[in-house]
Amino acid sequence: MTKRDCYEVLGVPREADDDAIKKAYRKMAVKFHPDKNPGDKAAEESFKELGHAYEVLSDPQKRAAYDQYGHAAFDVRARAGRGGAGGFHDPFEVFREVFGGGGGGIFDEFFGGQRHDPTQPQRGEDLRYDMEITFEEAAMGCEREISVNKPERCEVCEGSGVEAGSRTRNCPVCQGRGQVISSRGIFSIAQTCPQCQGAGRVVDKPCQPCRGVGRREKASKIKLRIPAGVDTGARLRSTGNGASGLRGGPPGDLYVVLHVKAHEIFERDGDDLLCEVPVSIVQATLGAEVEVPTLSGKALIHLPAGTQPGSVFRLKGKGVKNLQGHGHGDLHVRVSVEVPTQLTTAQKAKLQEFAELCDESVNPISKSFFEKAKNLFR
Numbered sequence: 001m002t003k004r005d006c007y008e009v010l011g012v013p014r015e016a017d018d019d020a021i022k023k024a025y026r027k028m029a030v031k032f033h034p035d036k037n038p039g040d041k042a043a044e045e046s047f048k049e050l051g052h053a054y055e056v057l058s059d060p061q062k063r064a065a066y067d068q069y070g071h072a073a074f075d076v077r078a079r080a081g082r083g084g085a086g087g088f089h090d091p092f093e094v095f096r097e098v099f100g101g102g103g104g105g106i107f108d109e110f111f112g113g114q115r116h117d118p119t120q121p122q123r124g125e126d127l128r129y130d131m132e133i134t135f136e137e138a139a140m141g142c143e144r145e146i147s148v149n150k151p152e153r154c155e156v157c158e159g160s161g162v163e164a165g166s167r168t169r170n171c172p173v174c175q176g177r178g179q180v181i182s183s184r185g186i187f188s189i190a191q192t193c194p195q196c197q198g199a200g201r202v203v204d205k206p207c208q209p210c211r212g213v214g215r216r217e218k219a220s221k222i223k224l225r226i227p228a229g230v231d232t233g234a235r236l237r238s239t240g241n242g243a244s245g246l247r248g249g250p251p252g253d254l255y256v257v258l259h260v261k262a263h264e265i266f267e268r269d270g271d272d273l274l275c276e277v278p279v280s281i282v283q284a285t286l287g288a289e290v291e292v293p294t295l296s297g298k299a300l301i302h303l304p305a306g307t308q309p310g311s312v313f314r315l316k317g318k319g320v321k322n323l324q325g326h327g328h329g330d331l332h333v334r335v336s337v338e339v340p341t342q343l344t345t346a347q348k349a350k351l352q353e354f355a356e357l358c359d360e361s362v363n364p365i366s367k368s369f370f371e372k373a374k375n376l377f378r
Contacts, residue, residue, distance in 0.1 A: 003071045006053035014067070018058065025054040121249035124151070127242045129256045133226065135263035139295055139320045141228030148222055148254065151215040151243040157207035159248065161214035166205035171196035199247075215244050224256060229271065229323035234258045265293055271329025273319045278338045279303060292333050294318045301333055308365070309337040 007014050010024045028050050030036065037043035056062045127150055133142070153159040162168060170176035174193035178200035181190055192198040206212025222241050230236075235257050242252025267274045277292050287305035291298050294315065301313045312334045319329025343351070360366075 004049065006056050006066060009049055009053040010057065012057075016057075021054070021057050025050060025058075029054075120247070122246040123249045124243035124245040124252035126252040127254050129254060130259060131224075131256050132259045132261060133230075134261050135266065135268075136295065137226060138230050138258070138260040139228065139268075141230075141321075142226050143223060144226060145221055145223050146256070147219050148241070149217055149219050150241075150254075152218040152220065153244040154207060154210035154214055154216050156209045157214065159214040159244070159246075161207050161210060161212040162203050163205040163207050166203060168201040168203050171200055171202045174200065176200045214246060222254065226258070227323060228321040230258055230260075231268065232258060232260045234323075266295075268320065271320045271322050273329065273331045274334065275331070276334045276336050277301075278336050279307070281337055281339065284308070284335065284337045292331075294331055295320075299331075303335070307335055307337075309335065311335045 007016070010016075010021060010028065012020055012024050016024075029047065032043045032047040032050060034040070034044050034047060056066050127148070129146060129148055131144070131146060133144070137144075154161070157163065171178075171193060173195040174180050178193055178196065178198040179190040180193050193200070196202050203212055207214070210216045220241070222238060224236060224238065226236065235255050238254040238256065240251050241254035244251050265275050273295070275293065277290065279288070279290055282288075283290065283303055284307045285305065287307070288303050289300050290303055292301055292315075293299075295318070299315055299318065301315070312332050315331040315333065317328045318331035321328050340347075
C-alpha cells in the first residue's frame with residue numbers, strides 16, 4: 001500500500017516550521033484519537049498515520065532524510081545502507097509526548113487521566129462564602145468578622161493522617177504509584193488506585209480523630225475588610241483561608257461573594273445615587289430650601305419657583321466612593337410634588353378662589369398640550 005506524503009497527512013506546506021507542524025498534529029490527533037472514535041478502524045488508521053508523519057517531520061534529521069529520499073529513507077534496507085534514522089515509536093507514545101499524558105497535560109484533560117501526582121503535597125481547595133451586607137456598608141466600607149467551617153489540618157497527627165507510632169507503606173495494589181493501569185482495546189488507561197485513593201501509601205493505623213485524612217472540619221473566625229464602593233457580586237479574596245492542604249501542601253483561598261441589601265430611600269447606579277423627595281405644591285410653586293438625605297447626613301437643595309414634578313437636582317460628590325479610588329459619584333434628587341388630600345372646607349374655598357384668579361398663562365405646559373391635542377377633541 002502506497003504511503004501518503006507526510007506533509008499531506010498533516011495538511012501543512014513543505015516549508016512549515018516546527019510550531020505549525022505541532023499545531024497541525026495536535027488538532028488532527030484529537031480528531032482521530034481512538035478514544036474519541038471507538039470501533040472506527042478508519043479513524044484508528046488515520047491516527048497511526050498522523051503519528052508516523054509527525055515523528056518524521058518533528059525530528060530535524062528525519063525530516064531532512066525524508067525531504068531527500070521520501071519514505072524510502074526509513075525502509076529497512078535503505079536505512080541499513082545509509083546509516084539509518086532510527087525506527088518509529090508507538091503512535092500513542094507520540095501522542096502522549098506532544099500532549100503531556102500522565103503529567104497533567106492536554107492528553108489528561110481530553111481523555112480523563114490523572115492531572116497531578118497524587119503522592120505529592122496538594123494545595124487545599126478554594127472555598128466560597130456568601131455574605132450579605134447593608135447598603136451603607138457597601139457604600140462606606142467596613143470591617144466584618146465571619147465564621148467559616150472548613151477543613152483544617154488535624155492537630156493530633158499534624159496532617160499526616162497516621163497515628164503516633166504507626167507507619168506507612170507502599171500500597172500493595174498500585175505498588176506506590178497511586179494509579180492502576182487498565183487495558184481498553186488497543187491502549188491502556190491509568191486510573192486512581194481504589195485502595196489508596198491515589199496516595200500511593202497506605203497506613204497501618206490511621207489517625208482516629210481525622211480518620212486518616214489529615215484534616216478535620218473546624219470553625220474559623222476570619223476578619224475581612226470590605227472596601228468602600230463594592231456592590232452585589234463583588235468577590236473578595238482572603239489568601240490562605242481556604243481548605244488546608246494535603247500532605248503538607250499549602251492552603252487554598254477563601255472567596256467571599258457580597259450581596260448588598262436594598263435601601264429604603266436610595267437606589268444605586270454605578271457610583272451615583274438616586275433618591276426621590278416629596279415636596280408640597282406650595283414649595284414647588286413658590287420655591288423653597290428643602291432638606292434632603294445623603295449617606296453622610298443632611299444637605300440642602302434650592303427649589304426655584306415653578307419647579308415641576310420629576311425635576312432632578314444634582315449634588316456633586318454625594319454619591320458612592322469609586323472602588324478604584326477615582327473620587328465619588330453624585331446624588332441625584334428627583335422631586336415629586338405631593339397633591340394635598342383631606343382638605344377642610346376653608347382650604348377648599350381658598351383653592352377655588354385661587355383657581356378663579358388663574359388664567360391660561362399660569363399653566364403654560366397644560367396650554368401647550370391642549371393646543372396640540374385640540375384636533376383630537378373634535
